[in-house]
Amino acid sequence: KGYDRLTSDTVVQKLKQLGLIDDREYCHSFFLSHRDMNGWGPDKIRHALRKKGLPEQLIEEAAGECYDRDTAVEQAVRAGYKKLRSLQRKTDNKxxxxxxxxxFLYSRGFDAACCQTAISEILLNQED
Structure with a gap:
C-alpha cells in the first residue's frame, strides 16, 4: 500500500503485542473452517497455508490438532457421498x-490411503 518497510514492521509488531495478529490461531482457525465448511482434506489446507507464507511448524501443529486419520476418512466419505450422487447420473460403471x-477426493486434499478407505466404504454402503 506504499508504506515503507520500517513502518509496516512497526505496525505488525504492535498488532502482535496487542494480540490482534496470531499466526498460530490463524492456522488453527483456517484448518477448522476449511475442513468443516469447505470439506477440504489436510493436504489441500496445508498447501493453502504454505501459499500464504505461514511457517511449516505452525501448519503442522494445526494439522495435528484438527485432523487425525479417522477425521480425514470421515470427511472424505462425506465429500465422496455428495459427489457420488452426481457421478451416478452419468455412469453406473463401478x-x-x-x-x-x-x-475427486485426491483433488480435495486427501491422501491416497484415505481416498481408498473412503471409496471402499462408500461403494460398500452403496450396494446395501
Whole structure:
C-alpha cells in the first residue's frame, strides 16, 4: 500500500503485542473452517497455508490438532457421498465411479490411503 518497510514492521509488531495478529490461531482457525465448511482434506489446507507464507511448524501443529486419520476418512466419505450422487447420473460403471471418486477426493486434499478407505466404504454402503 506504499508504506515503507520500517513502518509496516512497526505496525505488525504492535498488532502482535496487542494480540490482534496470531499466526498460530490463524492456522488453527483456517484448518477448522476449511475442513468443516469447505470439506477440504489436510493436504489441500496445508498447501493453502504454505501459499500464504505461514511457517511449516505452525501448519503442522494445526494439522495435528484438527485432523487425525479417522477425521480425514470421515470427511472424505462425506465429500465422496455428495459427489457420488452426481457421478451416478452419468455412469453406473463401478470401476469408472471408483476412478472418478478417487480423482475427486485426491483433488480435495486427501491422501491416497484415505481416498481408498473412503471409496471402499462408500461403494460398500452403496450396494446395501
Amino acid at each position: 470401476q469408472e465411479l471408483r476412478i472418478k471418486l478417487n480423482r
